[in-house]
Amino acid sequence: MLHRSFLSSCASLLLALALLLAPAARAGEAATPALIPLPARLQLQHGSFTVDASTPVVLADHDASTRQTADYLIDLVARTRGLHLHIAGDGQAAPAIVLQRDPQAPVAQAEGYALDVTPQGIRIAARDDAGLFHGAVTLYQLLTPDAKQGAVEVPALSIRDWPRFAWRGLMLDSARHFQSVAEVEKLIDQMAQLKLDVLHWHLTDDQGWRIQIKRYPELTKIGAWRTPPGAGHDGEPQRYGGFYTQEQIRAVVAYATARHVTIVPELDMPGHAQAAAASYPQLGVTGRRPQVSADSGVNPWLYNVDDDTFTFIDHVLDEVMALFPSQYIHVGGDEAIKDQWQASPAVQAKMRALGISSEDALQGWFIGRIGQYLEKHGRKLIGWDEILEGDNLPADTTVMSWRGIDGAIKAALLGHDVVMSPSPDLYFDHVQGDLADEYAGRLGVESLRDVYGFQAVPDVLNATQARHVLGVQANVWTEHLPTMAHVEHAVFPRLDALAEVAWSPPAANDWHGFLVRLPAQLARYRAQHLDYADSAFAVDIRVDRNVALATGKATVTLSDQTGFGAIHYTLDGSTPTPASPRYEAPFNVGLPATVRAASFAADGNALAAPRERALDRAALLSLPGTALANCPGSDFRLRVQPTPDATSTQPVYAVNVFDTCQLFPPTLMDGVAAIHVDAVRLPRNFALAHEQKLVVSRPHSTPFGELVVHADRCDGPVLASMPLPDPAHAPRTFKLDAKLPAQSGEHGLCLVYTAPIDGPLYALGRVSLETGQP
Numbered sequence: 001m002l003h004r005s006f007l008s009s010c011a012s013l014l015l016a017l018a019l020l021l022a023p024a025a026r027a028g029e030a031a032t033p034a035l036i037p038l039p040a041r042l043q044l045q046h047g048s049f050t051v052d053a054s055t056p057v058v059l060a061d062h063d064a065s066t067r068q069t070a071d072y073l074i075d076l077v078a079r080t081r082g083l084h085l086h087i088a089g090d091g092q093a094a095p096a097i098v099l100q101r102d103p104q105a106p107v108a109q110a111e112g113y114a115l116d117v118t119p120q121g122i123r124i125a126a127r128d129d130a131g132l133f134h135g136a137v138t139l140y141q142l143l144t145p146d147a148k149q150g151a152v153e154v155p156a157l158s159i160r161d162w163p164r165f166a167w168r169g170l171m172l173d174s175a176r177h178f179q180s181v182a183e184v185e186k187l188i189d190q191m192a193q194l195k196l197d198v199l200h201w202h203l204t205d206d207q208g209w210r211i212q213i214k215r216y217p218e219l220t221k222i223g224a225w226r227t228p229p230g231a232g233h234d235g236e237p238q239r240y241g242g243f244y245t246q247e248q249i250r251a252v253v254a255y256a257t258a259r260h261v262t263i264v265p266e267l268d269m270p271g272h273a274q275a276a277a278a279s280y281p282q283l284g285v286t287g288r289r290p291q292v293s294a295d296s297g298v299n300p301w302l303y304n305v306d307d308d309t310f311t312f313i314d315h316v317l318d319e320v321m322a323l324f325p326s327q328y329i330h331v332g333g334d335e336a337i338k339d340q341w342q343a344s345p346a347v348q349a350k351m352r353a354l355g356i357s358s359e360d361a362l363q364g365w366f367i368g369r370i371g372q373y374l375e376k377h378g379r380k381l382i383g384w385d386e387i388l389e390g391d392n393l394p395a396d397t398t399v400m401s402w403r404g405i406d407g408a409i410k411a412a413l414l415g416h417d418v419v420m421s422p423s424p425d426l427y428f429d430h431v432q433g434d435l436a437d438e439y440a441g442r443l444g445v446e447s448l449r450d451v452y453g454f455q456a457v458p459d460v461l462n463a464t465q466a467r468h469v470l471g472v473q474a475n476v477w478t479e480h481l482p483t484m485a486h487v488e489h490a491v492f493p494r495l496d497a498l499a500e501v502a503w504s505p506p507a508a509n510d511w512h513g514f515l516v517r518l519p520a521q522l523a524r525y526r527a528q529h530l531d532y533a534d535s536a537f538a539v540d541i542r543v544d545r546n547v548a549l550a551t552g553k554a555t556v557t558l559s560d561q562t563g564f565g566a567i568h569y570t571l572d573g574s575t576p577t578p579a580s581p582r583y584e585a586p587f588n589v590g591l592p593a594t595v596r597a598a599s600f601a602a603d604g605n606a607l608a609a610p611r612e613r614a615l616d617r618a619a620l621l622s623l624p625g626t627a628l629a630n631c632p633g634s635d636f637r638l639r640v641q642p643t644p645d646a647t648s649t650q651p652v653y654a655v656n657v658f659d660t661c662q663l664f665p666p667t668l669m670d671g672v673a674a675i676h677v678d679a680v681r682l683p684r685n686f687a688l689a690h691e692q693k694l695v696v697s698r699p700h701s702t703p704f705g706e707l708v709v710h711a712d713r714c715d716g717p718v719l720a721s722m723p724l725p726d727p728a729h730a731p732r733t734f735k736l737d738a739k740l741p742a743q744s745g746e747h748g749l750c751l752v753y754t755a756p757i758d759g760p761l762y763a764l765g766r767v768s769l770e771t772g773q774p
């Protein structure tokens with residue numbers, strides 16, 4: 001009982017003295033423990049306590065959940081630090097790590113905990129199981145302040161911590177691409193380590209039905225599998241897919257529950273129903289059986305509104321509710337374009353019978369009906385913000401705002417609870433950076449800092465309305481993320497930034513302090529074999545190409561997104577280290593040269609892999625397609641893989657599915673005699689729905705279209721026109737060459753593919769200007 005008396009004697013004093021960490025962090029930055037998310041209150045004190053393999057872990061309450069938390073902590077510390085702690089037998093004495101569920105713990109908020117480190121030991125106390133778990137995770141971070149192994153000296157401190165929001169979420173899309181059970185669990189484990197508590201699991205969509213429903217076996221026999229574009233050719237597989245059995249789902253739910261993560265399943269309706277209609281055509285509107293879609297985007301397939309279809313959905317929900325104990329069930333509601341309902345006499349007749357005057361109102365009625373069923377079973381409906389459109393949403397329905405934050409504001413003003421997960425701010429399918437080696441994803445860039453700076457509660461909400469904001473959630477859509485390596489790259493370390501938004505008090509928001517705490521977290525990721533992105537710290541090596549081409553000398557500027565670490569570089573091809581020259585200001589090099597650069601944390605560990613740039617005439621005249629801007633008129637831009645299900649992370653190609661036109665930047669053309677293009681043919685597997693009409697179609701004069709090169713502007717004179725090869729026979733990647741007329745001075749080029757828009761999509765792998773003959 002030593003620890004309890006210690007705690008109660010200190011608690012009130014500590015609470016009185018506790019300060020928000022942010023000011024403290026600035027005053028004594030080096031001493032700030034590398035905790036993410038930052039605790040609500042942290043007070044550093046004098047002294048320290050060293051934890052080594054002989055330090056016992058004492059379970060003060062003999063509670064099964066406390067035991068589970070202790071086992072989790074011990075396992076994690078062993079795996080990452082190589083420090084093997086043990087649970088003490090009865091009667092084992094201090095100094096120790098004590099875990100205790102305690103109704104008197106000095107933090108009353110749900111999920112909160114108190115953690116005290118003194119020279120006599122470490123004590124975590126919480127009033128609920130989740131709080132004790134969060135405290136254990138904080139202790140894990142205290143025990144892993146760096147990449148070293150074994151015993152660790154923990155500074156004396158006092159933490160009083162609780163969450164800002166109850167909903168701290170991540171959505172994983174397992175429909176567009178499928179992750180294994182082990183991969184989903186690895187993600188849940190990382191969420192738990194960041195005190196995130198909701199995995200929103202997107203389980204059904206046009207491209208796949210991923211949850212076994214025993215009453216309807218065709219959903220996974222047919223609906224879980226799709227035929228990739230180009231199946232059977234060029235080594236492409238005949239089918240892509242997978243699903244989770246109910247046994248597997250039970251195991252994942254148990255895994256999450258042990259980590260105090262709730263899984264909210266999503267079954268998308270009434271749209272995104274193509275895989276369901278492929279399995280049971282009678283659920284659809286047309287009666288026809290579609291294929292499970294291999295096209296990402298907005299497909300037109302809706303559920304019909306027959307009573308039998310609601311019976312089907314109710315039966316599915318019965319099985320879903322039996323698997324997932326979560327209070328909330330997500331029913332989608334997004335992107336349900338109404339063409340099929342409009343064209344269907346049966347749907348129109350039903351609308352008349354119900355006295356419903358618009359298809360949007362019919363969607364409202366549809367969602368309302370599902371909501372009643374869930375309510376009858378003690379559950380709550382949550383859906384994407386389109387569920388507001390019918391204007392007849394029951395007040396207790398929760399809205400997930402994704403089309404910006406307007407849906408959240410409207411919903412909160414109407415008295416609905418809301419979860420903030422706006423696109424693009426919290427859409428983790430957007431790339432973290434735009435260097436040539438960034439993985440596939442959507443543009444624009446949503447950087448680590450963008451996520452860190454996300455304002456969770458819109459200013460226009462007053463205090464009462466703001467109470468409707470349950471929390472925040474990032475969404476990892478996987479159209480362009482076929483493997484877990486892609487998912488991890490998209491999620492980390494942006495999830496750290498999200499965790500801080502979701503958990504820490506807004507007054508503690510401190511971007512620089514976050515960066516100071518991040519390297520320790522990156523070391524934890526390396527210890528857990530996690531493929532986090534280094535985009536925030538990757539060095540961009542820039543020169544003025546035209547000055548270099550004109551003078552044979554380049555002024556090199558090095559930067560990264562954050563400006564946080566120390567950038568070191570080499571010019572001899574060797575790998576930069578902290579002993580290499582430190583970048584202070586732009587420097588000059590004579591051509592040819594090779595610049596390699598990396599950014600380093602204060603402890604000398606690299607924050608990112610080195611990046612390299614060759615500087616010679618050929619390299620200056622050659623650019624990857626990802627470095628060529630879109631032509632004016634359409635901002636849409638993706639980085640895509642050679643095929644949608646390709647499993648490597650490189651190469652990636654920049655595409656604008658609306659307009660295959662890109663700009664080669666103004667370049668000193670003196671001596672340039674030819675253009676060489678590494679071109680690629682890609683599947684055009686994008687469902688654009690009503691936006692299809694925006695796709696630019698251009699005349700072509702050879703059967704498969706051409707790559708046309710215009711001088712300066714896209715309406716400038718044609719310098720070259722290179723016919724595309726027959727897609728039925730040419731390899732996926734091919735070369736195009738043409739002579740260019742002599743030009744002098746700086747000129748840009750506009751490169752336009754004129755291929756028919758009902759055929760494959762073409763992209764630029766690399767464009768090289770050459771001085772020799774093609």
Ligand code: ACM
Pocket residue numbers: 334335384402423
């Ligand atoms: C969504 O991004 N369609 C919710």
